[in-house]
Amino acid sequence: MVKVTVDQLTRIEGHYRIDTQVNEEGVITEAQSMGLMLRGFERFLQHQDPRDAALLTQRICGVCPTSHSLAATNALDQLFGVEDAVPKDALVVRNIHQGLNTIASNTTHIYVLWGTDLANPAYRDLFGNFGDTGKAVWDELLRRFAPISYRLNGVDIPVGVSYAAAIREKRRLHEAISLLGAKMPHSVLAHVGGVTYGPTLADIGQLASYYWQVMDFVENFALGVSPETWIENTRFASSPQKAVNFVVERLQELTAASLVSKDFSHAAGWGDVPLLAAFGSELIGEEVLGLPASMKLDRTGGYSNPDTIGYLSYGVFFKPEDGDGYDPTSPPGSRVISSGYMDGNLKLHKFDHRKISESIAHSFYVDSEADRFPWEGVTEPEPEPDEIDYSRGTESRYSWIKAPNYDGMPCELGPLSRMLIMEDPLIIGLAQLFRENGYPAINTYIRMLARAQELLVVASELLKWVTVDLDPGGKFAVPTDLSMAKDSEGMGLWEAPRGALGHWVATGPDSRVTLYQAVVPSTWNLAPRNTAGVPGPVEQALLGNRISAAENALGVDYTNPVGIFHTARSFDPCLACAIHTIDLTGKEKERVRVI
Numbered sequence: 001m002v003k004v005t006v007d008q009l010t011r012i013e014g015h016y017r018i019d020t021q022v023n024e025e026g027v028i029t030e031a032q033s034m035g036l037m038l039r040g041f042e043r044f045l046q047h048q049d050p051r052d053a054a055l056l057t058q059r060i061c062g063v064c065p066t067s068h069s070l071a072a073t074n075a076l077d078q079l080f081g082v083e084d085a086v087p088k089d090a091l092v093v094r095n096i097h098q099g100l101n102t103i104a105s106n107t108t109h110i111y112v113l114w115g116t117d118l119a120n121p122a123y124r125d126l127f128g129n130f131g132d133t134g135k136a137v138w139d140e141l142l143r144r145f146a147p148i149s150y151r152l153n154g155v156d157i158p159v160g161v162s163y164a165a166a167i168r169e170k171r172r173l174h175e176a177i178s179l180l181g182a183k184m185p186h187s188v189l190a191h192v193g194g195v196t197y198g199p200t201l202a203d204i205g206q207l208a209s210y211y212w213q214v215m216d217f218v219e220n221f222a223l224g225v226s227p228e229t230w231i232e233n234t235r236f237a238s239s240p241q242k243a244v245n246f247v248v249e250r251l252q253e254l255t256a257a258s259l260v261s262k263d264f265s266h267a268a269g270w271g272d273v274p275l276l277a278a279f280g281s282e283l284i285g286e287e288v289l290g291l292p293a294s295m296k297l298d299r300t301g302g303y304s305n306p307d308t309i310g311y312l313s314y315g316v317f318f319k320p321e322d323g324d325g326y327d328p329t330s331p332p333g334s335r336v337i338s339s340g341y342m343d344g345n346l347k348l349h350k351f352d353h354r355k356i357s358e359s360i361a362h363s364f365y366v367d368s369e370a371d372r373f374p375w376e377g378v379t380e381p382e383p384e385p386d387e388i389d390y391s392r393g394t395e396s397r398y399s400w401i402k403a404p405n406y407d408g409m410p411c412e413l414g415p416l417s418r419m420l421i422m423e424d425p426l427i428i429g430l431a432q433l434f435r436e437n438g439y440p441a442i443n444t445y446i447r448m449l450a451r452a453q454e455l456l457v458v459a460s461e462l463l464k465w466v467t468v469d470l471d472p473g474g475k476f477a478v479p480t481d482l483s484m485a486k487d488s489e490g491m492g493l494w495e496a497p498r499g500a501l502g503h504w505v506a507t508g509p510d511s512r513v514t515l516y517q518a519v520v521p522s523t524w525n526l527a528p529r530n531t532a533g534v535p536g537p538v539e540q541a542l543l544g545n546r547i548s549a550a551e552n553a554l555g556v557d558y559t560n561p562v563g564i565f566h567t568a569r570s571f572d573p574c575l576a577c578a579i580h581t582i583d584l585t586g587k588e589k590e591r592v593r594v595i
Helices: 050-060 065-079 088-119 121-145 161-181 201-223 227-233 240-261 272-279 282-288 415-421 425-436 444-469 521-525 537-542 562-569
Strands: 002-007 016-022 028-035 150-152 155-157 310-318 335-343 356-359 403-406 489-496 499-507 513-519
Touching: 002 562, 016 537, 016 562, 028 537, 050 065, 050 499, 050 513, 065 088, 065 489, 065 499, 088 121, 088 161, 088 272, 088 310, 088 444, 088 562, 121 161, 121 272, 161 201, 201 227, 201 272, 201 444, 227 240, 227 444, 240 272, 240 282, 240 425, 272 282, 272 444, 310 415, 310 489, 310 499, 335 415, 415 425, 415 444, 415 499, 425 444, 499 521, 521 537, 537 562
Parallel strands: none
Antiparallel strands: 002 016, 016 028, 150 155, 310 335, 356 403, 489 499, 499 513
16 A cells, blocks of 8 residues: 655645555545645634625635625625615626636636646656557647646646636636726625625626627637537537537547547637547547547546535525525525535435534544534634644544535535536536446546536626626615624525535624634535545545546556546635634634634
8 A cells, every 4th residue: 555645736825635545556545635724714703893704704715705705795695684685786796796706717727727737748658659649639738738837858848828828818807807896806896785886888898898808718719619509509408418419429520530630729629628528538538439548537536425425506696687685595596506405316405504514523623512503613723733633544633624514414516516406408418428338427527527617607697697687877785884783693605616605604782793604615625524434525536546647547656646636626626715724822712602
């Protein structure tokens, strides 16, 4: 048995480590997901003006601050008792704000945080065994996805054209967000009772211009066909089978030409998504299309036991046709992307926020209760440094991340869960196809295609919000006063790009915060074992994985664990969100709410 550690795993910031035990066949037999640092927003928001939460909690994460500001603001709407009165146009602006951030974040993850592993030299060796066709595929992967400052065998590699283009589009999307929120990250748009700014007609025109420029990137780089064509034949397909058939038939057309020409370029119609769709899957690439090799991502990142995993969405994006106000409990069907819980056998259930809890059984916290609901949440770090030991194994405590559960079940969050729960035909169809052919229904391949699919689903709604639903002459806020928050509670259920995001806040007789809990997507996805000893989603998804590229097709290479990279990074880890902050001075103990 060999211990293989990836530390740090993420490309945006550190504090996250994965320890694995790998057998002599290169199969992961044990995995530990470890948050190595702490977050303290729950603690320093104590006794603060609750309205500050919409600004301060954005500092939890610079990648998805928009989501935190909106989750906090939704919680404040209920805290102040105005959730039924928030104007329709304010809700539309919140949709636009979140929609722009979702597209930017999904793009960043696909191209910068995950996609660069497609330029791993293991794929040079894999595809290099298949003559001119294999060489052409490798050259295309390197040309598109090579990151900044990349060297292979002492040779500087030009930055990938798709990678560079994605960064330009992220900047454009941040400019669009700043048009509404004054800056990005950490906008000042969201506010209890509405938003702080009502867009003008000129703003609407500028937002539409930004949108069409981003869609040019989607067509010319990501898809190779117009976004409208893709969405019409996938999202709005009459059945899952027809959605899958559209993609497969498109790939068959591209493959028939390129196996002759040895041209897999953008110019030949190979968008980045079709390239991954063809060469990422053994089932589709090798068995259906007859390609000589694939990355076999449809065999990795799944769950061996469907009885120990679920898929969760709180729901996101208000429906403009519903008018003013909203239900903070997010009942099924009340939002554009619906709330819901899907069990490991892909059976859909009604979402109930009262089933959310967090376990600290394997985390560095102290509490008389191992599991608490957010309304009763306690964030009291382990005060003894000698007790903070990452080497004691899975039976002990090993992470600063808590372990959230839904009705006692670990859950995967993010685009895949949202697309499954909203029953997107393409993603449902792919899951059915894999299961029917003996592959894991949920895997790394479908997780990444779901992220791309969600980007297009949100983009199609975004244009409507900007050009149809938003009235520049409308109302954008209702008046509020701090006294309205006296002895109150509020819950903000929302979706960050990485998954379900919840903020819970309570106040005392002076309207100041007495409790604040933020249960964030990476806390769910990267969780350690829960009180029952069930591993978190990333831990489960790594078990049984081959550690090296393409299911160890080239042998076992412990020094280049591409299997860990692809699977763990497919969850889009964000440790700034998942970690907590510690105070060893003892001065802040009075800020912990007594239950």
